[in-house]
Amino acid sequence: MKAVGYRRSLPITDPDSLLDLELPKPVPRGRDLLVAVHAVSVNPVDTKVRKRAAPPEGEVRILGWDASGVVEAVGPDVTWFRPGDRVFYAGTLNRQGTDAEFHLVDERIVGRKPSRLSHAESAALPLTAITAWELLFDRLGVAPGKRESGALLITGGAGGVGSILIQLARRLTGLTVIATASRPETEAWCRDLGAHHVIDHSRPLTDELAAIGIPAVEYVASLTATDQHYEAIVRALAPQGRIAVIDDPKTLDAMPLKQKCASLAWEFMFARSMFETPDMAEQHRLLNEVAAMVDDGLIRTTVGEALGRIDAANLRRAHALLESGRARGKVVLEGF
Numbered sequence: 001m002k003a004v005g006y007r008r009s010l011p012i013t014d015p016d017s018l019l020d021l022e023l024p025k026p027v028p029r030g031r032d033l034l035v036a037v038h039a040v041s042v043n044p045v046d047t048k049v050r051k052r053a054a055p056p057e058g059e060v061r062i063l064g065w066d067a068s069g070v071v072e073a074v075g076p077d078v079t080w081f082r083p084g085d086r087v088f089y090a091g092t093l094n095r096q097g098t099d100a101e102f103h104l105v106d107e108r109i110v111g112r113k114p115s116r117l118s119h120a121e122s123a124a125l126p127l128t129a130i131t132a133w134e135l136l137f138d139r140l141g142v143a144p145g146k147r148e149s150g151a152l153l154i155t156g157g158a159g160g161v162g163s164i165l166i167q168l169a170r171r172l173t174g175l176t177v178i179a180t181a182s183r184p185e186t187e188a189w190c191r192d193l194g195a196h197h198v199i200d201h202s203r204p205l206t207d208e209l210a211a212i213g214i215p216a217v218e219y220v221a222s223l224t225a226t227d228q229h230y231e232a233i234v235r236a237l238a239p240q241g242r243i244a245v246i247d248d249p250k251t252l253d254a255m256p257l258k259q260k261c262a263s264l265a266w267e268f269m270f271a272r273s274m275f276e277t278p279d280m281a282e283q284h285r286l287l288n289e290v291a292a293m294v295d296d297g298l299i300r301t302t303v304g305e306a307l308g309r310i311d312a313a314n315l316r317r318a319h320a321l322l323e324s325g326r327a328r329g330k331v332v333l334e335g336f
Contacts, residue, residue: 001025002336003100004312005062009054012319017050018312021060025102032075032104035087038119039334040098040310041066041303042318043127043160048248049093050319063315064099065091066330068113068122078107080284086113089287090127092273099310101336108280109273111287114294121301124330125164128302129290130269130283131246132165136173139244139265140219146174150218153209153236154179155201158186160330161223161246163193163302170194171298178214180205189328193302201225205232216241223247237262304329310336 003021010017028034046063055061068088071081081087089110091098113122136142142152152169156162157179169177171194179190180201187198199208209215216238222229226249233243234256242263245252254264272280293299305321307314310333318331 001101003062004064004310004315005060005097005099006050007055007060009051012047012050012316012323015316018063018315018319019060020312021062023060023062023100026096026104028073028075028078028104030075031077031107033071033078033081033087033107033110034073035067035069035089035103035105036072037067037069037098037101037103037310039068039123039332040064041123041127041160041330041332042315042322043330044322045093045127046097047319047322062096062099064097066123066125066127067091067098067103067105068119069103072102074107080107081110086115087111088113088122088126088291090130090269090283093270094274099315106273106280107284109283109287111284112291114291116295117301118334120306120332120334121303123334124160124301124303124332125290125294126287127269128160128164128330129168130286131161131267132168133286133290134269135161135221135244135246135267136165136168139267140221140242142169142173142175142219144172148173148175150238151176151178151214151216152219152221153205153217153233154195154221154223155205155226155229155233156224157181157190157193157195157198158328159223160302160327162221163189163304163329164299165221165223166190166193166195167299170196171293175219176214178209178212178217180208186328189304201229205229206235209236218242220244221246226252231256234260234262302329303332306332306334308333310334
C-alpha cells in the first residue's frame with residue numbers, strides 16, 4: 001500500500017523529512033477496523049511528533065491522526081461496524097498513523113461519518129472536535145444547556161480546535177463566546193463561526209476585554225502561546241474560574257491561581273486511547289453525536305485549505321503551513 005512517513009527527524013524544508021513509501025497492507029485483529037483512507041487532515045501534533053520522535057534505526061514512522069474513509073475489513077471482536085461503513089476518527093499515538101491507503105484503528109474511537117459531508121470535509125473534524133468537546137464539558141466542567149452563564153475566552157480562535165470550540169460553545173451553551181485573532185481574515189472567520197466578540201491577542205488581553213465591557217471571564221480555553229498569555233489570562237480570570245490548556249508551555253506556575261481559588265486542567269484527547277481507559281468508547285459516542293449535529297445543520301466543517309492528494313510533497317506543504325502559525329481552520333488532503 002502507499003503511505004507517507006519518515007525515517008529521521010528533519011526540518012520540513014528537507015525533502016527527506018517526509019517520504020513516499022510502499023508498505024504491506026495491515027491485518028485487523030481484536031476490535032480493529034481496517035479502514036481504506038479517503039482523506040486526512042493535518043494537526044500540530046503531526047509536526048511535533050515528526051520533529052521530536054525519530055523512529056528506531058531502520059524503521060519508518062507514519063504520521064497522521066485525522067481520517068475519513070470506508071471500513072475494508074474488521075477484527076473478530078468488532079461489534080459496532082462492518083465492511084462498507086463510512087467512518088471518521090482521530091487515531092492514537094500508540095500506532096502507525098493515517099497517512100496511508102489502509103489504516104488500523106480500534107472501533108471504540110471511531111464514529112460514523114457525517115452523511116452530508118465529503119470525506120475531506122469530515123476528515124477536518126475528529127481530533128479537534130474531540131479535543132474541543134472534552135475541553136469544554138470534561139475539563140472546564142461547563143454544563144450543556146443554555147442556562148450556563150458567564151463568558152468563555154478562547155485564545156487562538158481561528159485554529160483547528162478553536163474553530164470547532166466556538167461552534168460547540170455557541171450552539172450547546174449559554175456562554176458569551178470571546179475568541180482571539182490578530183488578522184482581519186481570522187477575525188472574520190471567528191465571527192462567522194459564531195463568536196460573540198473577537199479580540200486581538202497581539203494586544204494586552206485585559207485591555208481588549210475591558211474594551212468590550214467584560215473585565216473578567218469564568219472560563220478560558222488556552223489553545224496556543226500559553227507561555228505568552230498566561231499572566232494576562234490569570235489576571236482576566238474571574239474568582240473560582242477555570243482554565244484548560246492544550247499546548248506545550250515550557251513552564252506553568254499554578255500558584256498565581258491560589259488567591260482566586262481557580263482551577264487549571266490539561267486536555268489531551270489521546271489519553272483515553274493511549275491508556276485504554278474504561279471510558280475509551282466515549283470518543284465513539286462523542287463522534288457520533290458530532291456527526292448528528294453536522295447532519296442537522298447545527299455545526300459545520302472547519303476546512304480552511306485543501307492541498308490536493310495525500311503524498312509526501314503535499315504533506316510537507318501542510319506541515320510547513322502549520323509550522324508558520326498562519327493556518328486558518330484545518331488543512332486537508334484527499335486521495336492517493
